[in-house]
Amino acid sequence: MPSSARSAPKPPREPAPPRLPAPSALVVLSGDDVEDDGTYRSAGFGDAGLSSRGLDAVDFEECRFAGASLSGARARRTGFTDVELERCDLSNMRAEMSSLHRVRVSASRLTGMAWTECVFREVTFDGCRADLAGFRFSSFKNVVFRDCVMPEATFQNADLRGVRFERCDLTRAQFSGARMEGARFTDCALPGIGGVTAFAGATVSDRDAQGLVRALAGAMGITIED
Template identity: 35%
Template sequence: MSTKKVKIEAPKIPDGLKPLAVSEVEWPDEHAISDCVMQDCSITNQSAYKACFDRVVFNNVVFRGTSLRKAEFTDVRFENCDLSNIEMSEMILHRVAFHNCKLLGMDITGSTLRNVRFGQCYADYAVLRFSNFKGVSFEKCSLAKADMSNMTLANLYFTETNLDQAQLSQTKLRGIDLSDCQFDGLGVTLEDVRGCIISPAQAVVFAVKLGFVVNNGE
């Protein structure tokens, strides 16, 4: 069984963006940052509410003790960044790309993502619950033990992604293709997985999880 894949729009970032030094970074509430590149720096103990980022590239940036609740990111790219344990709940992402980023424990509870691509990212223990994803892909990522419960999904794609022990309860997976994912177990119910696409080997995992006794013919 296969589904037609919807194209995910890439960030629209112009050439020749100006560099922005970390010493110039101050993010008061509802502050806007646009048309710049931040690279090779550490952003520590920043807190901003409803900040806006447009046409920004973050390259090799480490975020520590940072909170960006209800931030908006449009046409933004994160490359080789560390956003572990960052608090970004209720944010809005549109045409955003994360490549080779560390997202361990990142909290994006209640966020809205449109046209977002995660490539080779480590997002174990990430908190994505109550978020709305449409046009989002995870490519060669790890989401082991991530909290993805109570999410609304459309056009979500996984490629060679680790979902082991991820919590997906109350998230409807109908039409979502999990057949290319790796996991020994998922936090799901029968109603959650109804209509999702899985491999024959994964069918055994789901059967055991849901309480069926699998007869292997021996």
């Protein structure tokens, strides 16, 4: 094989689940217990009181957030490892240079959330509302968005080579400048997306591809008449 030849990217696999202790082993904490530069391990957060809080260099490990609100929180260099977020409100949360590793986010609200220059590894987003959510300049490895409503979400300049989108509404989502070799789209709504030329190397189901036709034609200056 010539040295210049590139091997095909491996298809994304199912993310590894978070490693969590038994519920009885979790120590219940509140927002008042969380401080910058702190590490919180084997903790449970309910109505955590983290809305509009600053979270600078905080690490959450083997933690469970159930019905917690981080709405409007501002995170920088914050890490979530082996964490579950269920029925949480992350709307308008802002995060920079933060990371999620072995994390499951389910039935949660992510409206207007912006995670910029962040790292997502082994993460599942399941049944979430993420309209206007932003993931600019972030990187993804073994990540699944499943049954998510994501109109006008932004993946500008993101590395999406390890992502699967399954049954997601991505109407008018923005993919300009994204790297998408090996990304997969199955039963997704894709009308009006931006950055369609970034889809080079992605795998799209036949049904989904029909939604790309008008966006691709527009990018190439082609007019489609009814």
